[in-house]
Amino acid sequence: xxxxxxxxxxxxxxxxxxxxxxxxxxxxxxxxxxxxxxxxxxxxxxxxxxxxxxxxxxxxxxxxxxxxxxxxxxxxxxxxxxxxxxxxxxxxxxxxxxxxxxxxxxxxxxxxxxxxxxxxxxxxxxxxxxxxxxxxxxxxxxxxxxxxxxxxxxxxxxxxxxxxxxxxxxxxxxxxxxxxxxxxxxxxxxxxxxxxxxxxxxxxxxxxxxxxxxxxxxxxxxxxxxxxxxxxxxxxxxxxxxxxxxxxxxxxxxxxxxxxxxxxxxxxxxxxxxxxxxxxxxxxxxxxxxxxxxxxxxxxxxxxxxxxxxxxxxxxx
Amino acid sequence: xxxxxxxxxxxxxxxxxxxxxxxxxxxxxxxxxxxxxxxxxxxxxxxxxxxxxxxxxxxxxxxxxxxxxxxxxxxxxxxxxxxxxxxxxxxxxxxxxxxxxxxxxxxxxxxxxxxxxxxxxxxxxxxxxxxxxxxxxxxxxxxxxxxxxxxxxxxxxxxxxxxxxxxxxxxxxxxxxxxxxxxxxxxxxxxxxxxxxxxxxxxxxxxxxxxxxxxxxxxxxxxxxxxxxxxxxxxxxxxxxxxxxxxxxxxxxxxxxxxxxxxxxxxxxxxxxxxxxxxxxxxxxxxxxxxxxxxxxxxxxxxxxxxxxxxxxxxxx
Numbered sequence: 001x002x003x004x005x006x007x008x009x010x011x012x013x014x015x016x017x018x019x020x021x022x023x024x025x026x027x028x029x030x031x032x033x034x035x036x037x038x039x040x041x042x043x044x045x046x047x048x049x050x051x052x053x054x055x056x057x058x059x060x061x062x063x064x065x066x067x068x069x070x071x072x073x074x075x076x077x078x079x080x081x082x083x084x085x086x087x088x089x090x091x092x093x094x095x096x097x098x099x100x101x102x103x104x105x106x107x108x109x110x111x112x113x114x115x116x117x118x119x120x121x122x123x124x125x126x127x128x129x130x131x132x133x134x135x136x137x138x139x140x141x142x143x144x145x146x147x148x149x150x151x152x153x154x155x156x157x158x159x160x161x162x163x164x165x166x167x168x169x170x171x172x173x174x175x176x177x178x179x180x181x182x183x184x185x186x187x188x189x190x191x192x193x194x195x196x197x198x199x200x201x202x203x204x205x206x207x208x209x210x211x212x213x214x215x216x217x218x219x220x221x222x223x224x225x226x227x228x229x230x231x232x233x234x235x236x237x238x239x240x241x242x243x244x245x246x247x248x249x250x251x252x253x254x255x256x257x258x259x260x261x262x263x264x265x266x267x268x269x270x271x272x273x274x275x276x277x278x279x280x281x282x283x284x285x286x287x288x289x290x291x292x293x294x295x296x297x298x299x300x301x302x303x304x305x306x307x308x309x310x311x312x313x314x315x316x317x
Numbered sequence: 318x319x320x321x322x323x324x325x326x327x328x329x330x331x332x333x334x335x336x337x338x339x340x341x342x343x344x345x346x347x348x349x350x351x352x353x354x355x356x357x358x359x360x361x362x363x364x365x366x367x368x369x370x371x372x373x374x375x376x377x378x379x380x381x382x383x384x385x386x387x388x389x390x391x392x393x394x395x396x397x398x399x400x401x402x403x404x405x406x407x408x409x410x411x412x413x414x415x416x417x418x419x420x421x422x423x424x425x426x427x428x429x430x431x432x433x434x435x436x437x438x439x440x441x442x443x444x445x446x447x448x449x450x451x452x453x454x455x456x457x458x459x460x461x462x463x464x465x466x467x468x469x470x471x472x473x474x475x476x477x478x479x480x481x482x483x484x485x486x487x488x489x490x491x492x493x494x495x496x497x498x499x500x501x502x503x504x505x506x507x508x509x510x511x512x513x514x515x516x517x518x519x520x521x522x523x524x525x526x527x528x529x530x531x532x533x534x535x536x537x538x539x540x541x542x543x544x545x546x547x548x549x550x551x552x553x554x555x556x557x558x559x560x561x562x563x564x565x566x567x568x569x570x571x572x573x574x575x576x577x578x579x580x581x582x583x584x585x586x587x588x589x590x591x592x593x594x595x596x597x598x599x600x601x602x603x604x605x606x607x608x609x610x611x612x613x614x615x616x617x618x619x620x621x622x623x624x625x626x627x628x629x630x631x632x633x634x
Contacts, residue, residue: 073604082604131472145570147464147471154464154572155448156608161569164602166562169485176602245483252478253462253570255471285481285493287390287399291473 003065007052007105008310010112010302011035011071013086013139016044017302018052020059021310025123027303029055036088041095045102052103066106067099068312070115070305072140076312077157079109085175086140108312112136112305114151114160116262116297117144119308121151124260125298131256134297134304135162135247137263137272140175141183141190147254162250163187167242186243188218188264195221195235206231218265225271236271243272244279251288258293262304266296320382324369324422325627327429327619328352328388330403330456333361334619335369337376338627342440344620346372353405358412362419369420383423384416385629387432387622389457393629394474396426402492403457425629429453429622431468431477433579433614434461436625438468442577442615449573451614451621452479452564454580454589457492458500458507464571479567480504484559503560505535505581512538512552523548535582542588553588560589561596568605575610579621583613 005028009018012035019030033051037043056064072084079096081089099107110118117134120126126134130149136142141163145152152159163183164176171180172193184190195208195216207224208216208231224232247259265272277294284292297304322345326335329352336347350368354360373381389401396413398406416424427435434451437443443451447466453459458480462469469476480500481493488497489510501507512525512533524541525533525548541549564576582589594611601609614621 131476147469148467150465152464152571155574156572156605158604159448159570159572161602161604164569165566166600169562178600178602245486249482249566250570252481253476253567254469255473255476257472283483283495285478285495287475287478288473 003063005059005063006065006310006313007067008115008306008308009048009067009069010115010305010309011069011074011087012112013072016048017306018048019303019306019310020055021307023314025307025310027306028059030306031055039088039090041089041093041098044089045098049102056103061105064105066108066313067103068115068309068314069095069099069107069109070112070309071095071109072112072142073158074109074111074114075157076108076110076114076153079107081109082158106313110309110312111142111144111158111160113142114144114153115308115312116142116305117146117151117160117308118311119299119304119306120260120297121146121308122311123299123307124304125295126258126260129257131254132258132260133162133250133254133256134260134262137186137188137243137261137265139188141187145254162246165246165249167246182242182246186239186246186265191218191221191235191239191265192216194238195232198231198235198238202231204231208232222265222268222271226268233271237275239265240272240275241279244276244283247276247280247292247294248283248285251292252285255288256292258295260295260297262297269296320380322376322380323382323627323630324384325432325623325625326365326384326386327432327622327626328386328391328404329429330389333365334623335365336620336623336627337372338624338631340631342624342627344623345376347623348372356405356407358406358410358415361406362415366419373420378422381422383425383630384420385432385626385631386412386416386424386426387429387626388412388426389429389459390475391426391428391431392474393425393427393431393470396424398426399475423630427626427629428459428461428475428477430459431461431470432625432629433459433622434463434468434625435628436616436621436623437577437614438463438625439628440616440624441621442612443575446574448571449575449577450479450567450571451577451579454503454505454560454578454582456505458504462571479563482563482566484563499559499563503556503563503582508535508538508552508556508582509533511555512549515548515552515555519548521548525549539582539585539588543585550588554592556582557589557592558596561593561600564593564597564609564611565600565602568609569602572605573609575612577612577614579614586613
């Protein structure tokens, strides 16, 4: 069992998940910590070290080949996180260096959504696909794009920031400082914003009025929608319309075989995935009709990103 | 001089241009015919045969290796043109078969904008670029995309239909039957529509009022703008804003090193390219600022598409 393990880390806007992955892609152990308790990345590295200590001890640190990391705005070319809009950290964070210095293991970094995309490509339902897109609908909206069998990084290394296409000109304020980005509508936070707007605009009876406005979460809206709450259903219908329009735009770009929708908002098919499919197929340009599958991840929630991050090391890229 | 020549054909919404290309990529002779006099593709093939007869005689038909064609909605996988929105032809046209039957030469087909993209990649300013996009601003808006050094065709073969991203929800009626596509604003016909709207909305004095409305062309508006006509300048400013927003969306997708703008609308830098550059850089997501060049074609007008079409044959794809 020499150097046969990899630690895969998935840094999200809210939580950071990690897993010990063996050479067959099996996750032997996993856990999580909160991501940003404050604006100091060193504090995060310290908390990560405290949590990982017992795990390295259990599996034997000498058995680890390295640490693969997926993170918002993670740049595989430079090993840094640049201007992450959904984290409290600011500027350019040399994450690979911080992790290597702390753990004395080789580290590699990519965008969090790219990590999920690599996971889906190696271990999930995209195994035999040359052209597909993964959209992660979490705190923000991320994406990973595969064209001609290869991940799209682009000249800058930041390709696949599909959460930041402009859906509504002069629309909602986005964390990226621009207006009307997809992320401001189709993320968990976007759905909560939509619900608050709809609650303000009408006097319609709704389950969502049973708690104070600042306690409303996307999960709560999702449950209300599944209970048949009309306002909550309208929130998802509005979200699906915007998301579907974005997916139509992505299709004219790369004509994918499938678009995988990941993340908390997609856990129930009825609330978001089904209406998105309907609007997508209706609005699609004729030549693409019937050519694109809208699918949930082929892997258990969060596993894709951990496995994809680990694959950065195993594929020795 | 055995089989060393290729005929490259660029089928556009208005005109079809062709050139005799030698093995070094030099265009030895070129000409053009109008594309669609009626809805019957066979009529076009006959007119093409009449025009090409003397040319094949001059260069010796036995010296031609084949015919490469770029056409709107040309599908390289099937050799057909499918539902071309800017041509009078309808349905699925087996262009490769029609050309091969007529000329007894091997024929290959791709999308017209993809042909221009291949030309720019092999002979133009994209020679050393792995990631770039070509946007053709003509009767319609077409595009060709190169990612990781390869043309993007996608699962369907129709990838790169960037004229049909939705820029204004429920906006102008597009030839593709959908609403608000980029093509309805940033094409030559889109610019004319914008001018007519602006003329209706105001009583502002303008050169454009010197001719009857149905005689206004994008060339005329362009000349008025270059003469300092305020209304014509506002037409291009509006067009540049929409085009720049689209280019920002394309950048978050593939992070290109350059976006090349081709076609009649880009002949004068001052009217469209310069304001587009300004709005593009202002509206770009921070991580991409300064990473994308907006460039005119590195080849003389129309040569890129003819050379790219010819390259379909020479590269024996």
